[in-house]
Amino acid sequence: MGYRAEGRLARPDSLWEATAPPSPDLPTLADAVEADAVVIGGGFTGLSTALHLAESGRTVVVVEASVLGRGASGRNNGQVIPTLSRPDPDDLVARFGPDAGERFVALIRDSAAYLFDLVRRHGIACDAEQTGWVQPAHSPGRMRIAERRVAQWGRRGAPVELLDRAAMAALLGSDAWYGGWINRTGGHINPLALVRGLAAAAVAAGARVYVESPALSVERRNDAWHVRTPGGTVRAGALVLATNAYTTGIFPEVRREVVPVLSWQMATAPLDETVRRTVLPGRHAMSDTHGDLRFMRPTADGRLVTGGALLVPLNGHQRLKGIVGERLGGLFPVLRGVRFDHVWNGYIGMTTDYTPRVHRPGPDAYAWAGCNGRGVALSVSMGRELAAAAAGKDVRDLALPFTEPRPLPFHGLLRRIGPLKLLVYRWRDRREIA
Numbered sequence: 076m077g078y079r080a081e082g083r084l085a086r087p088d089s090l091w092e093a094t095a096p097p098s099p100d101l102p103t104l105a106d107a108v109e110a111d112a113v114v115i116g117g118g119f120t121g122l123s124t125a126l127h128l129a130e131s132g133r134t135v136v137v138v139e140a141s142v143l144g145r146g147a148s149g150r151n152n153g154q155v156i157p158t159l160s161r162p163d164p165d166d167l168v169a170r171f172g173p174d175a176g177e178r179f180v181a182l183i184r185d186s187a188a189y190l191f192d193l194v195r196r197h198g199i200a201c202d203a204e205q206t207g208w209v210q211p212a213h214s215p216g217r218m219r220i221a222e223r224r225v226a227q228w229g230r231r232g233a234p235v236e237l238l239d240r241a242a243m244a245a246l247l248g249s250d251a252w253y254g255g256w257i258n259r260t261g262g263h264i265n266p267l268a269l270v271r272g273l274a275a276a277a278v279a280a281g282a283r284v285y286v287e288s289p290a291l292s293v294e295r296r297n298d299a300w301h302v303r304t305p306g307g308t309v310r311a312g313a314l315v316l317a318t319n320a321y322t323t324g325i326f327p328e329v330r331r332e333v334v335p336v337l338s339w340q341m342a343t344a345p346l347d348e349t350v351r352r353t354v355l356p357g358r359h360a361m362s363d364t365h366g367d368l369r370f371m372r373p374t375a376d377g378r379l380v381t382g383g384a385l386l387v388p389l390n391g392h393q394r395l396k397g398i399v400g401e402r403l404g405g406l407f408p409v410l411r412g413v414r415f416d417h418v419w420n421g422y423i424g425m426t427t428d429y430t431p432r433v434h435r436p437g438p439d440a441y442a443w444a445g446c447n448g449r450g451v452a453l454s455v456s457m458g459r460e461l462a463a464a465a466a467g468k469d470v471r472d473l474a475l476p477f478t479e480p481r482p483l484p485f486h487g488l489l490r491r492i493g494p495l496k497l498l499v500y501r502w503r504d505r506r507e508i509a
């Protein structure tokens with residue numbers, strides 16, 4: 076299996092890099108080591124897998140190509156969201172069947188609560204606020220999405236509630252939306268702080284985590300997985316691929332199922348206390364029903380972290396300040412002229428049907444990819460399940476809806492033209508098309 080090293084990922088100018096507690100000191104692999112399981116990728120998925128494996132008494136090695144959190148986990152908006160972007164519970168059950176489908180739905184339903192519990196259990200300092208996650212409807216027709224989701228999640232015991240226009244305006248401090256829904260288990264975190272805290276917890280539990288150690292090749296030999304990095308090798312019975320949108324050539328069939336799409340994030344300057352009291356006064360995290368998404372969350376130091384998408388990344392930092400600044404001012408007049416201190420971006424792993432992919436790429440090997448922008452809570456819970464799989468639990472008892480990989484034809488082309496989908500989203504946003 077070939078691999079083209081893409082080098083260390085550049086340090087983004089993110090608020091999280093400026094504010095997260097330092098990473099634990101971690102070595103680079105420079106030896107031949109053995110473990111029960113090897114995990115490739117040091118984001119939420121890989122570190123959660125390692126933590127759960129170590130806690131269950133298994134030996135585990137993580138190899139990360141760059142520094143921890145340089146993939147999506149350290150670059151995201153930090154919204155802890157217990158739902159997927161498009162497929163609703165009934166869609167997942169129809170697709171994966173009543174057993175695997177309902178197990179996966181339950182994992183998603185409980186994923187935000189699980190993340191906040193884990194943070195509390197390990198005392199991870201990541202500014203976690205379980206204030207609730209809100210999806211406001213940007214048009215009267217999109218209220219149907221809210222009604223459908225409240226009905227389907229409510230039937231499955233999630234603490235969800237439909238909100239009318241006045242209730243939404245009171246919750247968010249803007250009457251720009253027509254109502255929507257809330258799930259009270261959601262909220263927000265500083266994502267890079269969570270990455271580093273998860274790593275510290277995994278290491279404390281006995282996991283060995285190596286940075287600057289890209290897996291260059293992976294081979295199954297003599298009933299074991301052999302992973303080679305520039306400085307060493309890992310031999311392990313089980314393997315978990317946790318590289319998601321940043322998957323390189325070592326598992327081409329997983330890489331070619333996901334289209335990485337650049338998403339831009341921006342942090343405002345700290346807001347005055349009077350402004351803070353009127354914009355997201357309940358400190359909720361929110362992402363609305365636009366395809367060209369409006370999203371934001373408050374931070375511990377009084378900023379808003381928001382962002383947007385661009386058709387062409389050229390001069391993106393400057394252009395976004397104008398586009399998103401104007402958008403924010405339209406939603407909250409008090410934010411007109413707000414300054415942005417940080418602008419950064421990262422790749423979201425999109426699939427054609429907005430549904431994550433979970434695979435068994437070989438004996439005792441497990442992988443998932445394709446969060447479609449809803450992977451903070453999901454990847455921590457997926458890590459728990461992947462750890463159970465790697466520890467030998469019967470896969471029929473796991474909340475992992477396995478499918479066969481179906482690499483996308485013309486994947487290279489799709490990677491290039493993926494951003495053009497934004498034109499479709501914008502066209503639909505102006506109509507009542509969900």
Ligand SMILES: Cc1cc2nc3c(=O)[nH]c(=O)nc-3n(C[C@H](O)[C@H](O)[C@H](O)COP(=O)(O)OP(=O)(O)OC[C@H]3O[C@@H](n4cnc5c(N)ncnc54)[C@H](O)[C@@H]3O)c2cc1C
Pocket residue numbers: 084115116117118119120121138139140141142143144145146147148149150151152153154155156288289290291317318319320321322323325338339340420421422423446447448449450451452453454
């Ligand atoms: C800008 C942005 C905003 C987002 N906002 C939200 C949000 O608010 N809420 C939400 O729920 N989701 C959000 N997401 C999605 C979420 O961040 C991801 O789903 C989640 O972080 C995925 O975690 P992961 O560990 O699976 O992958 P990643 O964090 O991407 O980790 C993969 C790791 O694998 C490493 N790697 C790759 N190849 C190799 C190799 N050969 N050897 C060793 N290591 C390798 C990479 O360096 C990387 O560190 C956002 C994503 C982005 C990009």
